[in-house]
Amino acid sequence: MQRIREDVPIARRVSRGAKSRELPIGPVVLSVALALGTGLAALFLLQDQISQGFLAPSLVAGIDVKPDQFGRLLGHFPYPQAPGDQLVEIAPGMFLQADAAGAYEQMRLAAETDGVELRLISAYRSISTQKQIFFDVKSERNQSAEARAKVSAPPGYSEHSTGYAIDIGDGSLPQSNLSVDFETTPAFYWLQNNAQRYHFQLSFPLGNRQGVSYEPWHWRFEGSSDALKRFQPANQHEQRGV
Numbered sequence: 127m128q129r130i131r132e133d134v135p136i137a138r139r140v141s142r143g144a145k146s147r148e149l150p151i152g153p154v155v156l157s158v159a160l161a162l163g164t165g166l167a168a169l170f171l172l173q174d175q176i177s178q179g180f181l182a183p184s185l186v187a188g189i190d191v192k193p194d195q196f197g198r199l200l201g202h203f204p205y206p207q208a209p210g211d212q213l214v215e216i217a218p219g220m221f222l223q224a225d226a227a228g229a230y231e232q233m234r235l236a237a238e239t240d241g242v243e244l245r246l247i248s249a250y251r252s253i254s255t256q257k258q259i260f261f262d263v264k265s266e267r268n269q270s271a272e273a274r275a276k277v278s279a280p281p282g283y284s285e286h287s288t289g290y291a292i293d294i295g296d297g298s299l300p301q302s303n304l305s306v307d308f309e310t311t312p313a314f315y316w317l318q319n320n321a322q323r324y325h326f327q328l329s330f331p332l333g334n335r336q337g338v339s340y341e342p343w344h345w346r347f348e349g350s351s352d353a354l355k356r357f358q359p360a361n362q363h364e365q366r367g368v
Contacts, residue, residue, distance in 0.1 A: 184282050186199065186282060188261060189280060197359070199280055199283050200280060201275060202283035203359055204282055205283060205284060205285055205287050205356065207287045208223060208250060208290075212224065213250055213289055214227045221249055221289065222289050223353070225353070226289065226350075226353070229325055229326070230347070233320070233321065242296075243297030244296070244313055245296065245303075247292075247294060247295045247343065249289075249293075250287070250288075252287065253282055256280075257281035260274060276337070276338060276339045277339045285344075290353045290356065291329065291345070292347075295308065295343060296308065296314070298311075299311050309342040314342050314343075317345065321345060324349070325347055325349025325350075326346065326347055327345060327348055329344045329345060336360070336363065336364070
């Protein structure tokens with residue numbers, strides 16, 4: 127069974143730690159971006175979101191690579207940490223943005239009605255928790271930052287820190303948790319056919335343009351204006367390759 131695990135206890139995945147310090151990149155001029163083509167127009171979109179506080183590309187201590195011109199670090203887009211007062215507890219020790227939590231609960235109940243048991247494995251993670259996940263496992267496995275980033279986002283670049291991303295398992299087949307084998311479960315089949323009704327989208331499909339390993343268990347909520355804006359650069363990149 128092919129398996130990709132983060133090897134961290136649940137408590138470390140959902141810590142509501144303090145914000146990390148970040149080094150923002152300044153805005154660019156829209157007229158120049160539009161005049162020079164689609165690539166720079168996409169760059170302006172990112173810089174505009176940076177100026178509004180939606181994105182904050184930063185250098186990460188311990189990673190020699192710098193964010194690229196689109197703000198991505200090792201394939202991952204930057205994401206802010208959700209304020210603690212916006213999070214609600216969706217399961218013991220697990221938190222999500224309120225809109226995402228409500229939508230997930232509706233989705234879980236609908237799946238249950240269809241005889242499918244969705245199991246929440248991970249939800250919100252603070253940037254400090256993501257730092258531990260990234261570097262501790264990187265060290266344990268003797269991985270390069272590039273190899274580690276294929277399966278786990280660097281701190282400051284994880285969708286989980288927004289409070290809109292979840293990892294889902296199948297309650298009837300826990301051995302498939304955080305494994306590519308999850309794609310063979312009733313839970314994944316149900317999600318493929320129903321998740322968008324509840325505004326959840328698979329973040330890293332097979333062959334995704336970000337170059338992140340296929341994660342059939344990782345879904346993000348896009349059912350609010352805030353969530354849509356946060357994931358707009360990633361969606362545009364996936365759809366247009368910019």
